Amino acid sequence: MKKFIVTGGAGFIGSHLTDALLENEAEVLVIDDMSTGHKQNINPKADLERMGIQDPNISNVFKTFAPDCVYHLAAQADPKRAVREPGFDANMNILGTINITLASIKAECENLIFTSTGGAMYGTPEANSLPVAETHPPSPTSPYGLSKLCAELYIRQIASAASLNYSILRPANVYGPRQDPASEVGVVLILLEELLAGRTPTLRGFGSPTRDYIYVTDLVSALLSVAKSRETGPFHIGSGTETSVETIFSKLTDRLHCSPQAHRAPLLPGEVQNMALDSSKAKDAIGWTPKVSLDEGLDLTVAWAKSH
Numbered sequence: 001m002k003k004f005i006v007t008g009g010a011g012f013i014g015s016h017l018t019d020a021l022l023e024n025e026a027e028v029l030v031i032d033d034m035s036t037g038h039k040q041n042i043n044p045k046a047d048l049e050r051m052g053i054q055d056p057n058i059s060n061v062f063k064t065f066a067p068d069c070v071y072h073l074a075a076q077a078d079p080k081r082a083v084r085e086p087g088f089d090a091n092m093n094i095l096g097t098i099n100i101t102l103a104s105i106k107a108e109c110e111n112l113i114f115t116s117t118g119g120a121m122y123g124t125p126e127a128n129s130l131p132v133a134e135t136h137p138p139s140p141t142s143p144y145g146l147s148k149l150c151a152e153l154y155i156r157q158i159a160s161a162a163s164l165n166y167s168i169l170r171p172a173n174v175y176g177p178r179q180d181p182a183s184e185v186g187v188v189l190i191l192l193e194e195l196l197a198g199r200t201p202t203l204r205g206f207g208s209p210t211r212d213y214i215y216v217t218d219l220v221s222a223l224l225s226v227a228k229s230r231e232t233g234p235f236h237i238g239s240g241t242e243t244s245v246e247t248i249f250s251k252l253t254d255r256l257h258c259s260p261q262a263h264r265a266p267l268l269p270g271e272v273q274n275m276a277l278d279s280s281k282a283k284d285a286i287g288w289t290p291k292v293s294l295d296e297g298l299d300l301t302v303a304w305a306k307s308h
Contacts, residue, residue, distance in 0.1 A: 002069070005028075005029045005071065006021070006030050008032055009028070010037025012216065014037070017220050020220050020221075027047075029061075029065050029067070032074065036077075038178075053072075053097070054092070065107070068110050070100065070103075070112045072101075072113065072114045073115045074096065075093050076092035076147075079120060082142055090143070092147075093144070094154065098151075100112075102158065110165060112167075114151065114155055114169070116149075117144070118212070120272065121145055131242075131279075132275075133236070134170070134233075167229075167231060168232070168233040168234040172214045173186070174186070174216055175216065177308075179301075195253065195258060200260065200263050202262065203245050203264045204266070204271060207262070209271070210245075212243070212275055212276040213297070214238050215296075215300070218291055222282060226282075229285065229287075236282060237288070239294070241276060242276045243294060252298065
């Protein structure tokens with residue numbers, strides 16, 4: 001039986017990944033400090049070690065569990081907090097990632113898979129560059145994007161020197177069940193929460209910014225595929241399609257059969273105007289393509305939000 005560690009496994013993406021690994025009859029250890037994760041997200045078949053990724057004792061946990069593969073998803077993922085507290089963001093996303101990489105090496109694990117960012121990696125590219133490929137020069141305009149880029153570079157250097165196989169994924173804007181709107185990340189769930197509560201939602205950038213939306217199970221399938229292939233990447237995981245905030249708002253109100261007014265406001269510092277990712281490299285190298293359309297994903301997400 002294969003053994004996996006999932007950092008951030010009590011969170012949105014990590015819990016879906018844990019479920020998928022357990023469905024494949026793996027043994028899973030979730031490592032999460034529960035600062036943003038939720039106990040109810042964790043599959044009861046998984047083990048939980050409650051600790052932060054910066055904890056110096058994490059190497060002992062890794063060595064005792066002896067994972068075949070480590071999925072590193074735990075992060076400070078709120079771009080707004082990264083602007084307010086860049087030191088906290090760097091401590092979590094850079095130093096925490098270094099700690100996880102070293103722990104993986106000491107545990108002699110076979111593979112380390114890192115979930116980076118695609119949406120915040122390139123700033124706002126020229127319109128004729130969209131969707132951007134992995135060859136597009138990184139140009140993060142927020143501390144969050146910068147810390148993720150730095151984490152990638154540390155993994156490449158440290159893992160390569162130790163002959164640890166690693167893979168890097170750069171996902172687009174992930175959405176779906178279990179995403180927490182309180183984290184202030186994820187347009188779909190933030191708008192859904194406001195609409196279901198009868199509040200007036202705010203459309204940043206006056207509703208015009210575009211994003212590339214990817215349903216959570218499509219990202220999970222990419223994480224599983226890259227582990228089997230052991231290709232290094234980085235790989236974009238997205239739809240390649242720009243969708244405006246205004247369009248998301250319209251699609252959600254249609255599904256909720258409501259027609260509220262929305263407040264429109266400028267983008268916050270560090271927020272990107274337009275983004276879409278070219279994922280053809282992932283298709284060619286690891287055989288991945290998205291399966292869930294935006295409309296299908298929104299249907300599933302709205303149904304989950306209504307019941308929760």
